[in-house]
Amino acid sequence: MTLKLEEIKSLIKEAIPDAEISIEDLAGDENHYSATIRSKVFSGKSKIEQHKLVYKALRGKMGNELHALALNTLER
């Protein structure tokens, strides 16, 4: 159960087109990532709502194909 870094990026881009994304594969195992995402869509939203937008972009892969994605969402 792994997900490629590029795949994560493109799923997020698809759902949040203006997103500036930087992702790091923490363990080099395609399963533990850390991402910083900056977008206008996060403006005025709570952290819970912001993270939910990212999880939604990943279409159910979070917690399944993708074990760990540390998230840092920022408004731009």
Place this chain on the structure above:
Amino acid sequence: MDENLKKRINDEIEKNEVCLFMKGTPEVPQCGFSLAVSNLLKHLDIKFKGFNVLEDNNLREGIKQYSDWPTIPQLYIKGEFIGGCDIIKEMFEKGDLQKKLTEKKISFKNNN
């Protein structure tokens, strides 16, 4: 989701002021993210109840539906979903978690 399970989760988060749904137990967490949140709560001397989702697959899937949140751990304070590991850590660093605890009248120690 299953009504009985929903009621069970409802009851627990009403009965226990601070609930952490986690992988493993507060004594022996079995995932780095659960460990991090559990340690943070201990650091603040917060009395909390840990629910080990690894021992109960219904609860593991149920809490994800209940909170509409795909990952574990999940923290509830007085019935309110606070977030997962990243959010809790960030709130702690900014002092927002401490504010929330004060607001909700949960006793904690501000250890530095």
